[in-house]
Amino acid sequence: MGLLLIFMIQNTERVTLRFLFWNFTWPLWLLTLVAALVGALVWFGLGVLRRHRRRKTRREGRGD
Template sequence: MSSQPPPPPSSPPSPEGQPVEVREVSGLSARAIAFFVLAILLLVFMLENTKEAKVHLFFWHLNLPLWFVIFGCALAGAILWEAFGAVRRHRRRKARKETRAKN
């Protein structure tokens, strides 16, 4: 018995007869990976900051766990990020449609 791994499957030939490089793709985009890494970092940061914090917002004065304040700020930032991105995409689509209409 041989202890060597089996050879990789051969590449299927292209229409021209040349071998085609076969790549395996994980299915996760760089954006998804970055999201998961940042989510894990945020979770660790929240778990490390569990003390109470005084929050003064307009006329409200609250004592909240610091992790809750951190999560709320991160959530508000994510919502604003997506909202501004949606406005930007809308403006770009509108400008592209106007450009196509002129041509």
């Protein structure tokens, strides 16, 4: 978390992003923050799915 904060403080210039038909300009620190948050949500979501599958498998094994 600390390294992310340091990276964001050091990178304040604006960058233009072009993706398919979208074009927008954001500060690099904001883009970094959004990418980190999306990555954390994906990581958390995959963990929840894995726990759910394991729980479901255990229940089927018990015969509930």
